[in-house]
Amino acid sequence: MxxxxxxxxxxxxxxxxxxxxxxxxxxxxxxxxxxxxxxxxxxxxxxxxxxxxxxxxxxxxxxxxxxxxxxxxxxxxxxxxxxxxxxxxxxxxxxxxxxxxxxxxxxxxxxxxxxxxxxxxxxxxxxxxxxxxxxxxxxxxxxxxxxxxxxxxxxxxEMLELSTPVVKLWEGILALPLIGTLDSARTQIVMESLLQMIVETSSQVVIIDITGVPTVDTLVAQHLLKTVAAARLMGTDCIISGIRPQIAQTIVHLGVDLSDVTTKAKLGDAFLVALSRSGFKISRSEGEF
Amino acid sequence: MERIPILQMGEFLLVTIQVDMHDRLAMALQDDLTNRISKTSARGVLIDISSLEIVDSFIGRILGTIATMSQILDAQTVVVGMQPAVAITLVELGLSLPKIRTALNVEKGMELLRASVGRRSKESGNGRAKR
Missing domain, CATH: 1.10.490.130 (Globin-like)
Known part of the structure; x- marks a missing residue:
């Protein structure tokens, strides 16, 4: 017992x-x-x-x-x-x-x-x-x-790898369509892959499209500006496009200064600017329709 | 003491940093370059840092000051060939060097330099014509 x-x-x-x-x-x-x-x-x-x-x-x-x-x-x-x-x-x-x-x-x-x-x-x-x-x-x-x-x-x-493509739009023009929230870890990866791609394609203009970014707070804006600054140090101009009306309002309310960066509402507008900076011109030929 | 060579190409000076920058080398470069600019009255300076793989805050700052000093001596300055890792480091250090012009490689830097020097001499020419 x-x-x-x-x-x-x-x-x-x-x-x-x-x-x-x-x-x-x-x-x-x-x-x-x-x-x-x-x-x-x-x-x-x-x-x-x-x-x-x-x-x-x-x-x-x-x-x-x-x-x-x-x-x-x-x-x-x-x-x-x-x-x-x-x-x-x-x-x-x-x-x-x-x-x-x-x-x-x-x-x-x-x-x-x-x-x-x-x-x-x-x-x-x-x-x-x-x-x-x-x-x-x-x-x-x-x-x-x-x-x-x-x-x-x-x-x-897996999501990090999926969501950061860098696309070559034209000779010397890259596009970076951002989708989802930008945190520090993602910005780091985005920045690295973008800069690497700039070197590989020796591009002179990068369009950062933020249509897919749901919200922009001061942190996201800071990350964006960091990416722009790093690309500029390598000799590449950045254009930020895809700014929705709400986001434009938030950016101004937050007091984020985007005056040093070219901003466009639509990706298409940004592409036009990029083309003209690279010395290309779009003209309309006789249409087929 | 080792020095970083400064080559003259017409009215431009070409500085190619091929070795790891340490603090004294950077200070020496700052000295040499300002002397050379005033001696040769160069119109433009091209600093190629494509072989520079490591920067710290001091070297980053010196790069900035060298470029600003050359600009004061009336020489357009372009920094070319910055490595991605160096760019990220400088941005993280808060040294985004907003006053310095940059280009992807020596060729594009030269184009930029020629264009800006050409534009400036045209402007000053116009200024004289008016007077």
């Missing part, structure tokens, strides 16, 4: 493994974890029994409080893989955590049967069991969170 502070949970896990497994499966079904077609009955059963045996092995060390100890590494790996696969299958974090938490009732039931005569020991044992299972349950949530964050970071990176 566990009056000397030594827990009997490992023994109970070992002794009643089969019963615990059956009860646990029942409990999971009752808890209403959305399984639908994602996980087959046999697969779930196999996962549960594997987890149970790993848990039993890990508890034999007598360490029930630190699940980051080496003897718990297999349990952690197992939970990580379960959490990963379920995240991919579209489970909610609640469903994933319930996988662990639903084990409480079967375990507590057995503890109660074992210590029915000794309330004090029962309370102790239930406390250490709850503590352990809570930690394991939180671990699955943490893993879920980490997966999500990785996903978001990856998508952000």
């Amino acid at each position: 566990s009056l000397n502070g030594k827990t009997t949970i490992p023994e109970i896990l070992k002794k009643y493994q089969a019963e615990l497994l059956t009860d646990w499966l029942k409990e999971q079904a009752a808890a209403g974890i959305r399984r639908d077609n994602f996980i087959k009955e046999t697969e779930l059963r196999q996962q549960c029994s594997e987890f149970l045996s790993l848990l039993t092995n890990a508890t034999q060390s007598g360490n029930l409080s630190d699940i980051f100890a080496p003897e718990w590494s297999q349990v952690r790996e197992m939970l990580t893989s379960i959490s990963n696969s379920r995240t991919r299958q579209g489970f909610t974090p609640r469903d994933i955590a319930l996988f662990v938490f639903s084990f409480k009732r079967p375990l507590f039931d057995h503890l109660r049967k074992e210590f029915a005569h000794n309330g004090e020991v029962l309370a102790d044992e239930i406390w250490s069991a709850t503590d352990l299972l809570d930690k394991l349950g939180l671990l699955t949530t943490e893993i879920y969170q980490k997966n999500r964050e990785e996903l978001i970071a990856r998508q952000q990176e």
Whole structure:
């Protein structure tokens, strides 16, 4: 008996493994974890029994409080893989955590049967069991969170690459259609790819089109002006085009000084200016229509 | 002590910075260039920094002052061939050198210099004709 502070949970896990497994499966079904077609009955059963045996092995060390100890590494790996696969299958974090938490009732039931005569020991044992299972349950949530964050970071990176094309419009004329909000990281990438392209094509005029930029605040304006200044240092003129009426109003209200930069309302107007600066002229020949 | 060579091409001076600029070299260039401009009464200065890969705030400032000094001595100054990384660094340092004219390469810089010197001599010519 566990009056000397030594827990009997490992023994109970070992002794009643089969019963615990059956009860646990029942409990999971009752808890209403959305399984639908994602996980087959046999697969779930196999996962549960594997987890149970790993848990039993890990508890034999007598360490029930630190699940980051080496003897718990297999349990952690197992939970990580379960959490990963379920995240991919579209489970909610609640469903994933319930996988662990639903084990409480079967375990507590057995503890109660074992210590029915000794309330004090029962309370102790239930406390250490709850503590352990809570930690394991939180671990699955943490893993879920980490997966999500990785996903978001990856998508952000992809968006950065997608959204910064530099287009060559004509001999010596580049266009930079900006789409989406400009933050520092994006400005850096935009600036680098623009300057690189200026060197490659030895362009003398760049049209920065901000039709696709939803809002312009002081920070965005500052980033724009930085890009213009850097291009100018390399000997290239910049024209900012695609300024919507609202944005023109905000720019003036914010007190942003765009007087050093040529600005045009439409990309077409900017292109005309760029062409005439490069010495080209557009004339209309006899139309075919 | 090593020096940055200043070449004369007609009425223009050509400065090509081929080595990494350090502070004393930059100061020496400032000295040499102003002396040469006054000696040769050059009309234009072309500073090629295409081999310059690293700048700090001091070199950035010196580039600015050299260009301004040449302008005071009545020589049009064009800085050409700035590397993208250098341009970004200067902008981040807050040195966007608004008074300096720039061009993409030596050829375009020369064009710009010829055009501006030509325009200015025409203007001053007109001024004399009126008087």
